[in-house]
Amino acid sequence: MLYIFDSTEKLIATLPEGSFFDAIHREVLNGENTFRFSFPGNKEDVQYITEGNLVAFRDLDGYFQLFEIKRIVDNHGDGLIRTAHSEHIYYELLDDIVTDKRPVSNARVALEGMLENTRWQAGVVDDLGVSSTHAYYESALSGVQKVANAWKGELRWRCVVEGGVITRYVDLLAMRGTDTGKQFAYSKDILSIEREVDTSGVVTALYGRGKGIELDSGSYGRRLTFADVVWSTGAGDPVDKPAGQEWVGDPEALARWGRPGGRHRFDVFVDEEETDAERLLEKTWAELQVRKNPRVTYRLDVVALEELTGYEHEKVRLGDLVRVIDREFKPELVVSARVVEIERDLLDPANTTLVLGSFAPTIVEATINTAKRLNEMANRPFNTKWLDGKISVLQNAIENTQSYVFQTADDGILILDAADYATATKAMKLGGGIFAIANQKDGQGGWNWRTFGDGAGFTADEITTGKLTASVVQIGAGTTFEPGYDPSEKADRSDHDELSSIVSEHSSLLTAFSDEILLKADRTEVDELNQTVQQHSAQISTVADQVSIEVSRLEGEIGATSDELTMVKSHFDFTADGLRIRKPGSPMQVSISNEQIGLIDSGQLVAYINGQEMNITRAKVLQSLLVGTHVIEKYSDEITLIRWVG
Numbered sequence: 001m002l003y004i005f006d007s008t009e010k011l012i013a014t015l016p017e018g019s020f021f022d023a024i025h026r027e028v029l030n031g032e033n034t035f036r037f038s039f040p041g042n043k044e045d046v047q048y049i050t051e052g053n054l055v056a057f058r059d060l061d062g063y064f065q066l067f068e069i070k071r072i073v074d075n076h077g078d079g080l081i082r083t084a085h086s087e088h089i090y091y092e093l094l095d096d097i098v099t100d101k102r103p104v105s106n107a108r109v110a111l112e113g114m115l116e117n118t119r120w121q122a123g124v125v126d127d128l129g130v131s132s133t134h135a136y137y138e139s140a141l142s143g144v145q146k147v148a149n150a151w152k153g154e155l156r157w158r159c160v161v162e163g164g165v166i167t168r169y170v171d172l173l174a175m176r177g178t179d180t181g182k183q184f185a186y187s188k189d190i191l192s193i194e195r196e197v198d199t200s201g202v203v204t205a206l207y208g209r210g211k212g213i214e215l216d217s218g219s220y221g222r223r224l225t226f227a228d229v230v231w232s233t234g235a236g237d238p239v240d241k242p243a244g245q246e247w248v249g250d251p252e253a254l255a256r257w258g259r260p261g262g263r264h265r266f267d268v269f270v271d272e273e274e275t276d277a278e279r280l281l282e283k284t285w286a287e288l289q290v291r292k293n294p295r296v297t298y299r300l301d302v303v304a305l306e307e308l309t310g311y312e313h314e315k316v317r318l319g320d321l322v323r324v325i326d327r328e329f330k331p332e333l334v335v336s337a338r339v340v341e342i343e344r345d346l347l348d349p350a351n352t353t354l355v356l357g358s359f360a361p362t363i364v365e366a367t368i369n370t371a372k373r374l375n376e377m378a379n380r381p382f383n384t385k386w387l388d389g390k391i392s393v394l395q396n397a398i399e400n401t402q403s404y405v406f407q408t409a410d411d412g413i414l415i416l417d418a419a420d421y422a423t424a425t426k427a428m429k430l431g432g433g434i435f436a437i438a439n440q441k442d443g444q445g446g447w448n449w450r451t452f453g454d455g456a457g458f459t460a461d462e463i464t465t466g467k468l469t470a471s472v473v474q475i476g477a478g479t480t481f482e483p484g485y486d487p488s489e490k491a492d493r494s495d496h497d498e499l500s501s502i503v504s505e506h507s508s509l510l511t512a513f514s515d516e517i518l519l520k521a522d523r524t525e526v527d528e529l530n531q532t533v534q535q536h537s538a539q540i541s542t543v544a545d546q547v548s549i550e551v552s553r554l555e556g557e558i559g560a561t562s563d564e565l566t567m568v569k570s571h572f573d574f575t576a577d578g579l580r581i582r583k584p585g586s587p588m589q590v591s592i593s594n595e596q597i598g599l600i601d602s603g604q605l606v607a608y609i610n611g612q613e614m615n616i617t618r619a620k621v622l623q624s625l626l627v628g629t630h631v632i633e634k635y636s637d638e639i640t641l642i643r644w645v646g
Helices: 044-048 087-094 107-115 142-151 251-257 278-289 363-378 390-400 492-518 523-541 558-571
Strands: 002-005 011-014 021-028 033-039 054-058 064-076 080-088 095-100 104-105 120-123 131-132 135-139 154-162 165-175 179-185 190-198 205-209 211-212 220-222 247-249 266-270 295-302 321-326 333-345 352-361 412-415 426-433 433-439 450-454 571-575 578-582 588-592 594-601 603-611 611-617 626-627 630-634 642-643
Touching: 033 054, 033 064, 064 087, 064 165, 080 087, 087 142, 087 154, 087 165, 095 107, 095 142, 107 120, 107 142, 107 165, 120 154, 135 142, 142 154, 142 165, 142 412, 142 611, 154 603, 205 278, 211 278, 220 642, 247 251, 295 333, 352 611, 412 594, 450 611
Parallel strands: 120 165, 179 321, 205 266
Antiparallel strands: 002 011, 002 054, 021 033, 021 333, 033 080, 054 064, 064 080, 064 154, 095 135, 104 131, 154 165, 190 295, 205 247, 211 220, 295 352, 321 333, 333 352, 412 426, 426 433, 433 450, 571 578, 578 588, 588 594, 594 603, 603 611, 626 630, 630 642
């Protein structure tokens, strides 16, 4: 639905879905925000689609977004089509002038000062500390952007429409979007990927300029420099900078991007509020570390799966941290990045374009190579029919499993019989379509995994139709086999051994990631974990009604299959409440239901994950912990650092 207002902000028309088309909304993080749509020129309501009028719609989060129609294009082809090009209403702040504002305060006070005498209000403003900036005879929009830059926040614009009155709000957030765990994959929801590397803005050295030095007369003279500051690598500084030098350079960047003859690529960094030379040098160096690298962006045409029933968890918003996988790229594209631009078609979720920036690799090469080898094995003919599909199940587990309990996001949910990984003696792994158990470790501290169930495993309907013993499977009358398949023929042992070797190698590679164990306390990470748990719980809850084995495909190593079924029978209890997993004689149990995953010791619930909460007595973080916008990480055996990551 589109809402049309006249220039006095009176509602004059509503355009239901189906009456308009080509409705494209494009927004850039802390930048452009535009909307265009088309309407048949022979419809009565076309008279309201004209320059100066306003158009509004509700975005995916329920906020009203209001735009002013700036340009109209009428096209005569198969019929008369009117296309309206509009800009977000916040551009009206270009017409409001801030004469002189010099806030030294918190972000809310500064933002309210820049919005004074405008039609806009400060909305949600996060606690971003104390900083300063100034606006002198410039637009209110420029002042708002200066506040966002000085307090290192991100802007979100929205409107509230009540009782015929439009109220305008601008929010200043520490970060738009979240790390949702959303993963885009080619052949799943990526239609195309374009990668662009731009070196035009690369510099290897920067001059630093701070605030103008105040004179006795009250006026300001030349700007502050860090010429008198000396840096030495011998003293622990990042680079050598002698006295008298007003710039700082990066030797590594010079070697890679410098001009012939060892000449730097220079530019100037200005901080109009900085009054300390040491801090100015530090800020200039930090800016150089960003600008010494090429600008790399990816443009993705994707299918917005959240619009489809059952895929609401696949939502993506501006500012979100997402993951992208495309194994067709050479080298393979596996990155995490923030969504810095979104272009959506309001009427067609399949027509969505994302621009991503600030990339960092997120997967170990060994895992990718293992997936390749599993692919190769899947394409080989095997005489053992019952092994069909097991390789593809393992590959899907590598590519799709995500969790954040004791292993990395690529290793699934790991449940131990002890809170400390090092002292645990029994383990269960729940992954994407695969269950595995272990009660022994290898010499490097990793688990010796045994696969006992997967997406094709155990379905009671088919098990109960025949008789299954420890050594023999008896099949009822009328059973048929595939043409050319002799059930009396033994499986090719060499093929079975080769597959077992690959699976064993895969398990070793995954368990080698134990040094990367982390438990992220950030609320968003808990939300992501809950989402994953819910997905796995929903799959597990159906197992009791779907326990089947395709007995017509069994051959060869029948004894191995019988052992698996015997193990399932002794370790799994299926009840109306869910699934209980335990080893006979052990006080430890795992309970899984639609509501939670829990660990039970001697009949007492000692740890659980449910809803928005993970409850455990003690957690060990080996490397780093993300709390809000700060990371607590190990620097050395004696030193732990807390740093802000934005």
